[in-house]
Amino acid sequence: MDFGIRTYFDMFQKMEDTFKFCAECKKLPDALPDPRSLRRCKRCQNVYYCNSECQRANWPVHKKLCKKLKLVALDRLVEWLVFTGDIPFPTATWTKRIQEVKSWDDWFSMQEHLEEKLSSILTGHYMNILWANVGKPKPEEGELLESIKRLTTDFQSKPITIGMALHAFGIDLYTKPVTVHIVGASHIETLNTRVTDYDELTRVFPGHQGIEVVMVGVNVVDGPIMRPPLTAFGPRGRVYLSSYKALYPDFWESQVETHQAARPDLVVGFHPGLHACLDVMEGWLPTLLLLRDYKIPTLFTIYNEQELKYSLKILTELETQITGYGANPFTSLKPEQVYSNPNKSPIYCSAYYITCYGLAGTLDEPDLGRLDGAEDKGE
Numbered sequence: 001m002d003f004g005i006r007t008y009f010d011m012f013q014k015m016e017d018t019f020k021f022c023a024e025c026k027k028l029p030d031a032l033p034d035p036r037s038l039r040r041c042k043r044c045q046n047v048y049y050c051n052s053e054c055q056r057a058n059w060p061v062h063k064k065l066c067k068k069l070k071l072v073a074l075d076r077l078v079e080w081l082v083f084t085g086d087i088p089f090p091t092a093t094w095t096k097r098i099q100e101v102k103s104w105d106d107w108f109s110m111q112e113h114l115e116e117k118l119s120s121i122l123t124g125h126y127m128n129i130l131w132a133n134v135g136k137p138k139p140e141e142g143e144l145l146e147s148i149k150r151l152t153t154d155f156q157s158k159p160i161t162i163g164m165a166l167h168a169f170g171i172d173l174y175t176k177p178v179t180v181h182i183v184g185a186s187h188i189e190t191l192n193t194r195v196t197d198y199d200e201l202t203r204v205f206p207g208h209q210g211i212e213v214v215m216v217g218v219n220v221v222d223g224p225i226m227r228p229p230l231t232a233f234g235p236r237g238r239v240y241l242s243s244y245k246a247l248y249p250d251f252w253e254s255q256v257e258t259h260q261a262a263r264p265d266l267v268v269g270f271h272p273g274l275h276a277c278l279d280v281m282e283g284w285l286p287t288l289l290l291l292r293d294y295k296i297p298t299l300f301t302i303y304n305e306q307e308l309k310y311s312l313k314i315l316t317e318l319e320t321q322i323t324g325y326g327a328n329p330f331t332s333l334k335p336e337q338v339y340s341n342p343n344k345s346p347i348y349c350s351a352y353y354i355t356c357y358g359l360a361g362t363l364d365e366p367d368l369g370r371l372d373g374a375e376d377k378g379e
Helices: 008-017 052-060 066-078 081-083 106-110 114-122 124-135 141-168 200-204 248-256 278-293 306-318
Strands: 176-181 211-217 238-243 267-270 298-302 320-327 352-359
Touching: 008 066, 008 124, 052 106, 066 081, 066 141, 081 114, 081 124, 081 141, 106 200, 106 248, 114 278, 141 176, 141 238, 141 267, 141 298, 200 211, 211 248, 278 320, 278 352, 306 320, 306 352
Parallel strands: 176 211, 176 267, 211 238, 267 298
Antiparallel strands: 298 352, 320 352
8 A cells, every 4th residue: 555556456557557668669658648558469458558549550560479468477476376385386395307308398307286276366356356356357277377377487486497407516415504695686676575485495306404594685575585594504404595695705715714604505686787888797706706816617598599698708708617508498588578579579587697717727627518508518
């Protein structure tokens, strides 16, 4: 109610307001004589136009992406069920070894009673609330089921990618507790994050000695995981999730070097954006040099091939040893709209990865493999 939201209908309208601008001339509703005249593409239910002339002019570009953008619009609504707790559905302990799980198809094949779990979400209380208040036609059952599955992959992509990196670097989780630092963490990783959100790691590695995941960044959001990192690890077979608001070099100096936090066995950066601009690169430089000089096994995820190319170039120029890179088999399958230009191809979180370790040319590498379980390094 502090935001003027009194009903579910108000809430969904507020969510959609962010995307209401003309895809052709970029006008916002406030710039129109009648803000209500902004019309939506009936096919994708995603992009908007201020009049029929703009829609016709934009069609040659929009028609190439209309079907994909329909998925974007649907997932954007169904994603609300993540916050209600309906998604992700309860998942099962892995029945295959990690090196045998090479795709989302393999992952879904391990889920017991999958159809029942999906159907219970489809007919659930919050799904009914969603389509009673959203002001859009309800899609077919099959479309909704596929959306639930895509959103499940989006939720589980981060912990499973971490699990694959632990395996690729040969990090043993069964003889001692393991600590993972997520660097450059922000609201994306921490908004509404629950202490159980990375429990998939326990299903990947049943019987492990303990996994600590610490999210470090200046833009982490306060919430249940805003608690100190561990100085001595707790119960075995559990994932302990925490966050710390600081630049990573400052966290290292104040917490790791003083033994207030454990030295990491693995560091992960989800979409650091090293390629974005000089200022971003300068901001990341102390962290990259720290990870290189302390020989910390590191994984970065990337949105697309062009970003992958530039990121590899930057790391190579810093004389960082690249141990592997390529397409991530556990990328999120949820398409993400490029907000400022909806008629760009959607992107997918963690679509590519880079693994690196120490200074180029060093001989004392860990036992390395690919994220997909293959033995060769890199591409």
